[in-house]
Amino acid sequence: SSELTQPPSVSVSPGQTARITCSGEALPKKYAYWYQQKSGQAPVLVIHEDNKRPSGIPERFSGSSSGTMATLTINGAQVEDEADYYCYSTDSSGNRRIFGGGTKLTVL
Amino acid sequence: QVQLVESGGGVVQPGRSLRLSCAASGFTFNNFGIHWVRQAPGKGLEWVTVISYDGSKKYYADSVKGRFTISRDNSKNTLWLQMNSLRAEDTAVYYCAKEGGDYGEMGLDYWGQGTLVTVSS
Numbered sequence: 001s002s003e004l005t006q007p008p009s010v011s012v013s014p015g016q017t018a019r020i021t022c023s024g025e026a027l028p029k030k031y032a033y034w035y036q037q038k039s040g041q042a043p044v045l046v047i048h049e050d051n052k053r054p055s056g057i058p059e060r061f062s063g064s065s066s067g068t069m070a071t072l073t074i075n076g077a078q079v080e081d082e083a084d085y086y087c088y089s090t091d092s093s094g095n096r097r098i099f100g101g102g103t104k105l106t107v108l
Numbered sequence: 109q110v111q112l113v114e115s116g117g118g119v120v121q122p123g124r125s126l127r128l129s130c131a132a133s134g135f136t137f138n139n140f141g142i143h144w145v146r147q148a149p150g151k152g153l154e155w156v157t158v159i160s161y162d163g164s165k166k167y168y169a170d171s172v173k174g175r176f177t178i179s180r181d182n183s184k185n186t187l188w189l190q191m192n193s194l195r196a197e198d199t200a201v202y203y204c205a206k207e208g209g210d211y212g213e214m215g216l217d218y219w220g221q222g223t224l225v226t227v228s229s
Contacts, residue, residue, distance in 0.1 A: 031213070033215040033216075035153070035216075037153070042203060042219040042220065042221055042222060043145075043153065043203075043205075043216075043219055044219075045208075045214075045215050045216060045217050048208070048213070048214045048215040048217075049213060049214070049215075052214075054208075054214070054217065084152075086152065086153050088153075088155075088215065088216075095167040096155070096167050096168075096169065097143070097155040097158065098155060099145075099152060099153040099154060099155055100152075101152050102152040102153065
């Protein structure tokens, strides 16, 4: 299968830990990436290669992957973290890319 | 700084063609693969296509294969997406995005602001 499955929504209070999951059959062999998209804006890369944070991304963002599931964790979520989050990976062929359906994170 | 600027979007009738452009600056264009990603109104991101740094490799999503063609001119720092036989379901904001790292392993690290394509009669 070449699908990535995410929960449609996650809701936390400010300061709590938010966890967004992404499941896919190819994930044991392929890296997961995470993008944040705020309303009306282009996506921003927040995690690459399962657990690496690009420069400029706050330390509260972290990633992990185990078996067929990757997880984006936001420790101490802030109101400004409200956004849609998408996981992204490569299909089993290694050539085509796929996005998960996206998760709307609400922080209030 | 890295900039990707899409253009060419607009309203087009079903069955017609449109060509999008992506002008790149602020990095060594011929060192990186570039992708097109689209987002239908109110929907999620959909990967469309990728072209390798030298244009030798191209891959497409099943939804556009045979209708869309990606190309690049490294002397002009420009990427194109030729879209033929357009359908209503191709209506979306189209983003170009640059790969990061030596082999694209760092994901899509820079994105343009997108150009809207509306397919409607």
